[in-house]
Amino acid sequence: xxxxxxxxxxxxxxxxxxxxxxxxxxxxxxxxxxxxxxxxxxxxxxxxxxxxxxxxxxxxxxxxxxxxxxxxxxxxxxxxxxxxxxxxxxxxxxxxxxxxxxxxxxxxxxxxxxxxxxxxxxxxxxxxxxxxxxxxxxxxxxxxxxxxxxxxxxxxxxxxxxxxxxxxxxxxxxxxxxxxxxxxxxxxxxxxxxxxxxxxxxxxxxxxxxxxxxxxxxxxxxxxxxxxxxxxxxxxxxxxxxxxxxxxxxxxxxxxxxxxxxxxxxxxxxxxxxxxxxxxxxxxxxxxxxxxxxxxxxxxxxxxxxxxxxxxxxxxxxxxxxxxxxxxxxxxxxxxxxxxxxxxxxxxxxxxxxxxxxxxxxxxxxxxxxxxxxxxxxxxxxxxxxxxxxxxxx
Numbered sequence: 336x337x338x339x340x341x342x343x344x345x346x347x348x349x350x351x352x353x354x355x356x357x358x359x360x361x362x363x364x365x366x367x368x369x370x371x372x373x374x375x376x377x378x379x380x381x382x383x384x385x386x387x388x389x390x391x392x393x394x395x396x397x398x399x400x401x402x403x404x405x406x407x408x409x410x411x412x413x414x415x416x417x418x419x420x421x422x423x424x425x426x427x428x429x430x431x432x433x434x435x436x437x438x439x440x441x442x443x444x445x446x447x448x449x450x451x452x453x454x455x456x457x458x459x460x461x462x463x464x465x466x467x468x469x470x471x472x473x474x475x476x477x478x479x480x481x482x483x484x485x486x487x488x489x490x491x492x493x494x495x496x497x498x499x500x501x502x503x504x505x506x507x508x509x510x511x512x513x514x515x516x517x518x519x520x521x522x523x524x525x526x527x528x529x530x531x532x533x534x535x536x537x538x539x540x541x542x543x544x545x546x547x548x549x550x551x552x553x554x555x556x557x558x559x560x561x562x563x564x565x566x567x568x569x570x571x572x573x574x575x576x577x578x579x580x581x582x583x584x585x586x587x588x589x590x591x592x593x594x595x596x597x598x599x600x601x602x603x604x605x606x607x608x609x610x611x612x613x614x615x616x617x618x619x620x621x622x623x624x625x626x627x628x629x630x631x632x633x634x635x636x637x638x639x640x641x642x643x644x645x646x647x648x649x650x651x652x653x654x655x656x657x658x659x660x661x662x663x664x665x666x667x668x669x670x671x672x673x674x675x676x677x678x679x680x681x682x683x684x685x686x687x688x689x690x691x692x693x694x695x696x697x698x699x700x701x702x703x704x705x706x707x708x709x710x711x712x713x714x715x716x717x718x719x720x721x722x723x724x725x726x727x728x729x
Contacts, residue, residue, distance in 0.1 A: 388674070391674050391675070392674055395674065395675045395676075395678075395679075396511070396515070397518075398675075399515070399675055399678045399679070399682070400515050400518040400519050400522060401522055402682050402685075402686070403515075403519050403682075404518075404519045404522030404523045404526060405522075405526070406561065406565065406685060407441055407519065407523055408522075408523050408526040408527065408530075409558045409561065409562055410562055410565060410566075411437045411440070411441060411523075412530070412558075415433045415434060415437050415527075434524075434527040434528075434530070437523075437527065438520065438523055438524045438527060441519075441520060441523050442516075442520045445516035445519060445520060446516060448516075449512045449513045449516045451596065452512055452596070452600075453512065453513065469622060469625070470622040471490060471493040471494060472490065473621060473622045473625060474489070474493060474618075474622075475487075475489045475490035475493060477627075534547075534551070537550060537551060553692065553693065553696055556692055557688065557689045557692050557693070560688050560692070561685045561688055561689070564684065564685065564688065565685070567649070567652040568602065568603055570652075571602065571644055571648050571649060571652070572598070572599045572600075572602035572603060573599060574644070574648075575598055575599065575602055575609075575640060575641065575644050576595040576596065576598045576599030576602070577595065578640050579594055579595050579598045579612075579616055579637055579640065580592060580594070580595035582616075582633060582636050582637060582640075583595075583616070583620070583633070586620065586624075586629065586632075586633055588619070588620055588623050588624070588633075589623060590619055590623075594612075594615070594616050594619060597612055597615060597616075598612040598616065602644075603681050604668070604680045604681060604683075605664050605668070605683075605684055606661070606664060606665065606668070607668060607680070608680075609641045609644075609645055610641075612637075612641070613634065613637050613638055613641050614634075616633060616634070616637045617630055617631075617633055617634030617637065618630075620633035620634070621633075621634075658708055658709045659684070659687060659688065659691070659707060659708065659709055660706070660707055660708060660709050661709070663687060663706065663707045664683070664684065664687065667683040667684070667686070667687045668680050668683045670683075671683040671686065687707060690703070690707065691703075691704045691707040691708060692704075694707070695708075
């Protein structure tokens with residue numbers, strides 16, 4: 336008889352071999368590439384910020400002049416369009432003639448302001464040297480109610496303050512204004528030349544006419560808000576400076592023109608500038624008269640003027656144009672003051688407005704715009720925000 340046919344069965348592998356196979360089949364632990372990539376991005380961001388900050392500090396004179404030129408260019412662009420539409424019979428101004436007239440107007444205004452500031456700076460330097468000793472005694476007298484020892488200690492400390500280096504620094508800053516005015520005029524002239532080809536360049540840069548129009552609307556929104564802020568601030572500061580001049584003339588005080596100009600200039604610095612100007616006017620009045628009641632009267636009147644301007648006129652004319660966070664304004668003032676000094680404090684608000692508007696139209700940066708806005712809802716003047724697809728395509 337033939338043995339029945341049996342199907343061979345696989346013999347089970349030893350336990351050691353199974354463990355080896357399972358160990359070989361298990362995927363190796365993946366390296367933390369995402370964490371490393373994030374860490375690299377953070378380090379690169381810190382390095383980029385440090386480099387940008389270094390360049391902002393080193394090239395601050397050039398960048399400040401360029402920023403002022405851009406603001407003056409945006410302010411006069413509408414004036415150029417108006418001049419172009421003027422007709423004298425059949426003739427009218429060409430864009431070249433209108434641009435030349437605008438540049439000449441800006442140059443004349445800058446030169447006039449530079450001459451006025453230089454003249455008043457020289458007057459202030461001469462007066463400070465004249466009133467140095469009386470001012471020290473007058474300020475020390477304010478602490479007489481604390482005792483003779485405290486008054487004498489304050490007087491000794493004030494006499495130890497070196498006024499000479501401060502006056503030299505102020506004279507040097509005033510001298511830079513003239514060279515800065517020339518550089519700003521040159522920048523404005525070249526910006527007017529580039530204005531003719533801005534739109535074709537923008538279309539070529541964005542690669543699409545629709546995205547170019549969107550970016551152009553964002554730029555128009557920035558220009559509209561900054562121009563309105565500058566125009567309102569200029570008018571309100573002129574009124575405030577004129578009122579301060581009238582108050583000092585009514586009390587028969589010297590440096591009325593200098594204090595009016597100082598008030599006009601410092602009112603462009605939000606929150607802080609008006610406080611500094613008011614204290615300076617009250618201190619000058621007290622030093623010149625030597626009478627605490629006269630100094631307090633001038634201080635009270637100027638404080639009332641600044642309160643009416645800051646709480647009534649500014650909100651009335653500016654309305655909802657800026658909508659900036661108060662803390663954001665103070666932080667911006669501190670940052671730009673540390674980077675660019677006093678000129679940075681004047682440019683802090685226009686720069687902050689520009690950053691808020693740009694960030695409000697970029698989804699990834701919109702939280703920054705929310706933090707910078709007053710109510711957490713930055714208004715947008717553009718119908719369609721820039722999407723991520725637009726960013727990648729651009």
